[in-house]
Amino acid sequence: MSASAILELRDVGKVFGDTVALEPTSLAIDEGSFVAIVGPSGCGKSTMFNIIAGLLAPDGGEVRLHDQPVTGATGHVGYMLQKDLLVPWRTVEDNITMAKRLTGRVNAADRSEARRVARQYGLGEFLRHYPSALSGGMRQRVAFMRTLVTHQPLLLLDEPFGALDAQTRLEMQQWLLQVWKDTERTVLFITHDVDESIFLSDRVLVMSPRPGRVVADITNPLARPRTVDTLVDPQFVTIKGQIMHLLHGGTP
Amino acid sequence: MSTRETTTPRRAGRAGTDSVARKLARNVGVPVLSIVLLFALWQGIVVYFHVAPYIAPRPRQAVLAVTQNWSTLWPLVLGTIRETVYGFIVGAALGIGLGVIMAKVPFLQRLVYPVLVLSQAVPIIALAAPLVLILGFSVTPKVVIVAWIVFFPVTVNVLDGLSHVDQDLMNLARVYGAPRWRTFFQIEIPATATPLFSGLKIGATYAVTGAIIGELAASDGSSLALYQEHANTNLNTAAVYGTTMLMTVIGISWFLLVVGAEVFATPWQRRTVARRRWRRADRSDEEPAR
Numbered sequence: 012m013s014a015s016a017i018l019e020l021r022d023v024g025k026v027f028g029d030t031v032a033l034e035p036t037s038l039a040i041d042e043g044s045f046v047a048i049v050g051p052s053g054c055g056k057s058t059m060f061n062i063i064a065g066l067l068a069p070d071g072g073e074v075r076l077h078d079q080p081v082t083g084a085t086g087h088v089g090y091m092l093q094k095d096l097l098v099p100w101r102t103v104e105d106n107i108t109m110a111k112r113l114t115g116r117v118n119a120a121d122r123s124e125a126r127r128v129a130r131q132y133g134l135g136e137f138l139r140h141y142p143s144a145l146s147g148g149m150r151q152r153v154a155f156m157r158t159l160v161t162h163q164p165l166l167l168l169d170e171p172f173g174a175l176d177a178q179t180r181l182e183m184q185q186w187l188l189q190v191w192k193d194t195e196r197t198v199l200f201i202t203h204d205v206d207e208s209i210f211l212s213d214r215v216l217v218m219s220p221r222p223g224r225v226v227a228d229i230t231n232p233l234a235r236p237r238t239v240d241t242l243v244d245p246q247f248v249t250i251k252g253q254i255m256h257l258l259h260g261g262t263p
Numbered sequence: 264m265s266t267r268e269t270t271t272p273r274r275a276g277r278a279g280t281d282s283v284a285r286k287l288a289r290n291v292g293v294p295v296l297s298i299v300l301l302f303a304l305w306q307g308i309v310v311y312f313h314v315a316p317y318i319a320p321r322p323r324q325a326v327l328a329v330t331q332n333w334s335t336l337w338p339l340v341l342g343t344i345r346e347t348v349y350g351f352i353v354g355a356a357l358g359i360g361l362g363v364i365m366a367k368v369p370f371l372q373r374l375v376y377p378v379l380v381l382s383q384a385v386p387i388i389a390l391a392a393p394l395v396l397i398l399g400f401s402v403t404p405k406v407v408i409v410a411w412i413v414f415f416p417v418t419v420n421v422l423d424g425l426s427h428v429d430q431d432l433m434n435l436a437r438v439y440g441a442p443r444w445r446t447f448f449q450i451e452i453p454a455t456a457t458p459l460f461s462g463l464k465i466g467a468t469y470a471v472t473g474a475i476i477g478e479l480a481a482s483d484g485s486s487l488a489l490y491q492e493h494a495n496t497n498l499n500t501a502a503v504y505g506t507t508m509l510m511t512v513i514g515i516s517w518f519l520l521v522v523g524a525e526v527f528a529t530p531w532q533r534r535t536v537a538r539r540r541w542r543r544a545d546r547s548d549e550e551p552a553r
Contacts, residue, residue: 061434064438065437065438066434066437066438085437085438085439085440086438086439086440087440088438090435090438090439092431092435094429094431096429096431096432096435098432098450098453099531100453100454100456100529100531101531102537109439109449110439110441112445112449113436113439113441113445113446113449113450114439114440114441114445139536139537139539140535140536140537141531141534141535141536141537143531143535144535144536161439
């Protein structure tokens, strides 16, 4: 394992009945990097996430975080899904501090941090609002802040912008990159959107179904910061072509 | 008047944008109007068909039968209220407890559910006599009957609510490393608030009926139900109607109290912004109030 790896999978695999959800897979994720995982549904990307998060026990292999075995254990990653999972009975502020409330007492410092983060990222006006008053994009931002304040160095984001319209999605992607730069976390980002995977990441893992496995590990050389121009950069188009071929087996 | 009403453009009515007066008119005025209309209909039928007072009294006579005997009736009303409230509390607590246990232990759910359904299939009036034999003529058999009626909708709704908590949300709590008891109190219980109150509201509407059945079967002389029965025997129909109205008022009041509790306990269902909380003294970084 390389010295700067935060997460390492060693021969981690999972079979459900007759279906190989994830072939034994080994990979290492560098600290501070942004890694996108792209693939069609059924390629095992969510299975891999649930194993890393500790929700699912792998059939074999080992998950290591900071070189410590964490296989099957929870409480060591930030985790966010396409569904924002905000609880309707808590205000924005109290939703952001949810993880702390579920594991101990929310103290003044936690609340203060929640307010600071919300103000910093444009939701200061909505701290005492209930989630039902927010738009889809705002809700996802709150969900992401809730993930951020867990102070986990590794964030697992499973299609967090999948339910948003294209315009909001692009805004959220740029917003996410800004937050990622500010907070120096490591991000594993699942998506089925090839453009999104390239736009955001340092590295793209391409997965394919039946059996679920990683078929390519592509280093993304595109310069940061990424802007709208990135989307029409020749290099962007080259990588996109490469991934499309992997996903669709040469057929256009 | 009414034509002007209809030609006025209707406000695209979202509750939050209406004035207090408008809200009050809609939430209190309209129900009051419907009760007034009901009494008017009653009066109209009795007068139009020349109904004899011992068959059906006029509303005024029924109300007078209550107000003129208020000193006799008041303790009886208090007794019925006590039975209703005690029974409701016992039934609600039992209902919540059973719902939680059944949701958490699937084996017990399969074991207990048929018995619960059975308990509701037993005609409650048939249950009263053996209860008197066991518990005597005290307040206890009435409380038991009310609780017997109230617990069932509460259990069913709590069980249903707990079984339908978003599994992704439960998984998220697990990823955070939350202990199960915290997840229970922070996620599962609040997520069940709405179905719980549905069960409580159903229970509240039936609670008074349970208390009256209990009084009929298990009273040693003084109770609202027996008072009504004596009035009926004496062809004092106005008093029969009057006590019926009293019972109804008790039932409605209790239902409204439960609704009030729901409004208080689940502010997120009708508000977009939370009320300011008093418990926090640590708002040093708070922006100045706008």
